[in-house]
Amino acid sequence: MQAMLFRSNRLVGVPLARLLHVRKTYDAWRLGREVDALLLDIIDARRRHDAGERRRRRRRNDLLSLLLAAGDEGGEKRRAMTSRELVDECKTFFFGGHETTALAVSWTLLMLAAHPDWQRALREELREVAGDGPLDATALSRLTKMGWVLNEVLRLYPPSPNVQRQALHDVTLNDGAAPVIIPKGTNMWIDVVAMHHDEALWGADANEFRPELFAAGAQGGCRHRLGYLPFGFGGRICVGRNLTGMEYRVVVAMVLRRFELAVAPEYRHAPRIMLSLRPSDGIQLLLTPLAASTNTSIKHH
Structure with missing residues (x-):
């Protein structure tokens, strides 16, 4: 997926930029669907497994089981993570970890x-x-x-190689001859x-x-x-x-x-x-x- 997305220069933030590279956009979408399907299969299998373990009053203690159990901790009912959120968390930990x-x-x-x-x-x-x-x-x-x-x-x-942040409000920088204002909503890439x-x-x-x-x-x-x-x-x-x-x-x-x-x-x-x-x-x-x-x-x- 990385290799495909970075094979050509992408027009980040340009309206309708995806329409300029329809084939690459479709290939990336297809690959993304494959990755999501693989992770959803793992998540669904773990849900079934953990349900059986709970009936036997046992529970696995790995990352995915902890994420699945996040909605029922300490005896308090909380909003359980959706399948989409679980997939995104798994992607983040796989890539970052x-x-x-x-x-x-x-x-x-x-x-x-x-x-x-x-x-x-x-x-x-x-x-x-x-x-x-x-x-x-x-x-x-x-x-x-x-x-x-x-x-x-x-x-x-x-x-x-880079860090991204978005200004949640107008930011004024005074490091220089004249103040520089970064408007709210600006996406900043730190190299x-x-x-x-x-x-x-x-x-x-x-x-x-x-x-x-x-x-x-x-x-x-x-x-x-x-x-x-x-x-x-x-x-x-x-x-x-x-x-x-x-x-x-x-x-x-x-x-x-x-x-x-x-x-x-x-x-x-x-x-x-x-x-x-x-x-x-x-x-x-x-x-x-x-x-x-x-x-x-x-x-x-």
Whole structure:
């Protein structure tokens, strides 16, 4: 769906723009119907399953069951979510909870392959934290340098390349010679990629891979408190940011314990902005098994 929608320039906000690309509009509609049908089948099956579980006074505790039960919590009757709302929530969590984390891990493996000094530093940190034993949640939270690398990857290659907001009322900006008024209803797009590479915010080497920036704090030494926005900001900041950090550490730790990474000769660096920031032709890496890789299990709760 992403590839189809971004194959040609879209006229966002232009009246009747869909009529200018009828074939693409139809293909996107058809794909959307397929996605909705798949999710509706899953939701309907879970509704039937959970109804049987309630009769046996049992209930699954995963995300979909929690969403289905949201209308009957704490003994109080509340409005249950409609099927359309459930489908939209599932889409959001699938996209926000899977693709973005996968992209962060992918860009990280590329950066570590291109910077073997940091690859060695993370592998050494893993040995210091847990030796060759399993990693639990407490140990994962102590991987400080891995956190620096995650933050720096999210700076250079934010999986969500822009943030959108709409002015709920007239907004007056006074940062300049004359005030600027943003009218109510204006849709604003914040270019996160450009901001994360802005030399005025990050210095002359803003395009370089420098995880040590984040040794000083979560903002990486940015010269503006809102210059670093990998998860958005305000009341709609990404609800899954802590889950992302844990999933990320688990996967990167497992890979580093098993393999030495190097960039494959055929790799061509071509990031592409769609709904997410993706490598146009994938990321080709050479993975060499580590001879000393014995106990590589990871335990998490």
